Amino acid sequence: MFDFFKKKKRPEVIAEHPFYSQYIELTEDQLTVVEHDNDFKKLDLNTITWISIYNWEKTLSGHPNCWINFGSLVVFNISVCTVAGNFEKLEAYILNLPDFDRKTYFKIKNSTLEFEETTLLKVSQLDNYSLSPEEEYQRLPLDKxxxxxxxxxxxxxxDYEDLQFADMRVEDVVYPNPSYRGKRYHISDVTLFNGLTAAAIETEAYPEVGHAKLNRPILMYRVEIIAQQIATSFYALGSHLDAYFNAKGTVDKDTNNHLTYSYKEGLCSLKLSAFWNDRTEDYSNPMYLEVSKEPDLDRFYSSAVLEQLALADLSYLTIPLYVGTSATYLTVDNIFYTPKHFQIKEGETLFWRHKTEGMSGISNTEMTVIFLDNSVTLLSLVVENCRGHEGGNYIEVYNHSILLTKSIFVSDTHEFKKYLPSIGELWGVAFNWNTFDNHY
Incomplete structure (x- = not known):
């Protein structure tokens, strides 16, 4: 009678190592790799660009240590161990792929020797773009x-909330940390820059816990370009863009053979990137054409209230240490430019409180972080112990049990600890410190 509640039994897998408890689910066009902690990765089989294999020495228990890697147009590489549950179905699939190197596959898979990563399949891609420039065209400045x-x-x-375009598809985006949500704006079948036709152009709103921040400016539009001959197409696109802008862009090849074409126009920049893949000894699809614009930060970082605060009206403590924050307008809304009349010197930080306005702040020479008095109930300096050395630090700001931020850091924790009682007294809260061990 309890059969209804039973889960479908999976084939037995080796469980001595976390990765060996992988389980394969395969449909006609999708591979799902379920990990030991029930995390999973999905791969659209139609997007495979290459397959490789490598074989390490056997494990201490004598189990195989052979792995199959999959490259894709749309997801990061996926690795599957040959002892994963249901692997025989995946093996049957890859062995039937055209041009798959079966001989090398079995040689490495069945060997007890170590083999470096070897490519078994390279999938040629068709161009998803075309160039059809007009002799006469009107160029629009990028900042428009x-x-x-x-x-x-x-x-x-x-701003994203103001973006309107016919035929635009808006998609919810879920990230590896499922607490974060984003929005992707997708427009298919586009022609831009005088005859460059591409499959789509996209932009993605900055992700945040629970939702995307749509009252933030668009920072970038991106076009993914797939080419059969990637390097040849890269230089052809660069020449096309040179002609469009009537200017010479900068082409760079770095030490890893990655190719970049870049062009800057005022606050805007354009970048075309092609990435080298050592596995296939060739460039990887897709290339990325990205157009960016530096936003006007004054609207986020300027504060009339802060500018009107007189230093004489503050209760404050100046310490001879730098206290900064990794937060930006994209992640928080309580960080502002520091007023010049605070007269903070380089390497110093001002902790202050304004009881009339009901706010407290931390100011260095450039930026100020502000908290409402009734929102802060506890401060805690957290120091990371990484194998006997400090690996980092941050100040946790709490509203009772709710962590408001841990993006604030100090330049010298040993010296900063001397000021904890004074800062706590100034803000009217306890200020403690603790350490935690990080062995990774």
């Missing part, structure tokens, strides 16, 4: 936006 020629419409530099 990107003109989509076939739709006769402009993609502007506005």
């Amino acid at each position: 936006g990107i003109f989509i020629e076939n739709k006769k419409a402009l993609l502007p530099w506005v």
Whole structure:
């Protein structure tokens, strides 16, 4: 009678190592790799660009230590151990792929020797773009936006909540940390920059816990370009863009053979990137064409209230240490430019409180972090112990049991500890410290 509640039994897998408890689920067009902690990765089989294999020495228990890697157009590489549950179904699939190197596969898989990673399959891709420039065209400055020629419409530099475009698809995005949510704005079949036709152009709102922040400016539009001959297409696209802008862009090849074409125009920049893949000894699809614009930060970092605070009206403590924050306008809304009349010297930090305004703050020469008095009930300096050495630190700011931030850090924890009682007294809260061990 309890059969209804029973889970479908999976084939037995080796469980001596976390990765060996992988389990494979395979459908006609999708591979799902379930990990030991029930995390999973999905791969659209139609997007495979390469497959490789490597074999390490056997484990202490004598089990195989052989892995199959999959490259894809849309996801990061996926690795599958040959002792994963249901692997025989995946093996049957890859052995039937055209041009798959079966001989090398069995040689490495069945060997007791160590083999470095070896490519078994490279999938040739068809171009998803074309170039059809017109002799006469009107170039739009990048700071005005990107003109989509076939739709006769402009993609502007506005906040995400104000972005409107015909045929635009808006998608919810879930990240590896499922607490974070984002929005992706996708427009298919576009022509831009005088005859560059591409499959789509996208932009993605900055992710945040629970939701995306849509009242933030668009920072980048991105086009993914797939090419059969990637290096040849890269230089052809660079020449096309040179002609469009009537200027010479900068082409760079770094020590890893990655190719970059870049062009800057005022606050805007354009970058075309092609990435080298050592596995296939060739460039990988896709290439990325990215157009960015530096935002106007004054609207986020300027504070009339802060500018009107007189230093004489503050209760404050100046310490001879730098206290900074990794937060930006993208992640928080309580960080502002430090007023010049605070007269803070380089390497110093001002902890202050304004009882009339009901706020407390931390100010260095550039930025100030502000908290409402009734929102802070505890401060805690946390020091990371990494194998006998300090690996980092941050100040946790609490509202009772709710952690408001841990993005604030200090330049010298040993010296900073001397000021904890004084800062706590100034803000009217306890200020403690603790350590934790990080062995990784």
